[in-house]
Amino acid sequence: MPTLRQLAVETLTHLSERGESTLAVDADARRILREWLLAARRGETAAPPAAAPQPPQSVEEKLAYLQQRAVRWKPALRLGTLRETMVFATGSPHARLMLVGEAPGYEEELRQEPFVGPAGRLLTRILAAMGLQRSEVYISNVCKFRPSMGAQQGTANRPPTEEELAACLPLILAEIRAIRPACIICLGATAAKGLLGTTATVGSLRGQWLECQGIPLRVTYHPSYLLRNETLSARRAVWEDMLAAMQQLGMPISPRQQNYFTTSSAP
Numbered sequence: 501m502p503t504l505r506q507l508a509v510e511t512l513t514h515l516s517e518r519g520e521s522t523l524a525v526d527a528d529a530r531r532i533l534r535e536w537l538l539a540a541r542r543g544e545t546a547a548p549p550a551a552a553p554q555p556p557q558s559v560e561e562k563l564a565y566l567q568q569r570a571v572r573w574k575p576a577l578r579l580g581t582l583r584e585t586m587v588f589a590t591g592s593p594h595a596r597l598m599l600v601g602e603a604p605g606y607e608e609e610l611r612q613e614p615f616v617g618p619a620g621r622l623l624t625r626i627l628a629a630m631g632l633q634r635s636e637v638y639i640s641n642v643c644k645f646r647p648s649m650g651a652q653q654g655t656a657n658r659p660p661t662e663e664e665l666a667a668c669l670p671l672i673l674a675e676i677r678a679i680r681p682a683c684i685i686c687l688g689a690t691a692a693k694g695l696l697g698t699t700a701t702v703g704s705l706r707g708q709w710l711e712c713q714g715i716p717l718r719v720t721y722h723p724s725y726l727l728r729n730e731t732l733s734a735r736r737a738v739w740e741d742m743l744a745a746m747q748q749l750g751m752p753i754s755p756r757q758q759n760y761f762t763t764s765s766a767p
């Protein structure tokens with residue numbers, strides 16, 4: 501199973517491949533990095549010793565291990581700005597399509613499952629229009645904890661900050677590496693910021709294939725944006741991104757599906 505050192509090396513490699521050349525780290529992280537550097541200078545490698553337990557082999561084992569780690573994920577929890585219930589992911593470990601959202605909200609935290617609130621119900625309907633069930637795809641979030649709003653929380657939600665995103669990033673990257681889906685749909689600007697490191701708008705990112713860890717990735721509007729903006733053009737834009745994903749996956753597309761939202765023909 502990957503050690504913290506291996507996860508850190510993978511995350512730093514990903515950030516450097518993305519063109520990042522600097523990273524803000526706190527005193528604890530500096531101390532740990534210095535220890536690793538000294539160990540590397542002594543010729544000790546990041547690989548576990550020969551007698552260590554075998555790393556998990558199957559995708560299920562890898563995800564179970566990650567989920568276990570995520571529950572007490574110190575980089576996120578020690579910020580003190582995220583709530584403590586970890587919401588991991590749902591769906592098939594063998595999914596070819598992975599959908600990545602922002603962070604759990606009120607209902608997701610309550611049920612400990614991503615996308616089960618109003619935005620989630622819309623996402624489930626979009627998937628059904630594609631001919632897919634939730635259990636056939638993999639649904640996750642870039643941030644695994646509901647961002648805290650202190651005393652005013654109630655049922656309100658807020659997007660995660662950059663610091664909160666960075667703290668959770670190793671988890672979603674490890675999920676992507678474990679599953680290796682055929683394509684990823686990034687739901688909204690926050691997920692795109694996490695996976696692509698860009699602050700560009702969804703409007704400027706969507707409609708093209710991008711890449712995360714060598715996997716084709718498409719950015720589209722978050723379902724909660726569609727709930728606020730029920731125009732035909734917004735719905736068609738999301739649907740075109742889903743059609744592109746279906747094509748990428750080699751799924752059949754009926755003439756009826758092709759034409760959803762070109763007129764008032766809703767699924």
Ligand code: URA
Nearest residue numbers: 601602603604614615
């Ligand atoms: N919005 C998200 O981005 N993720 C969820 O899990 C729920 C709502």
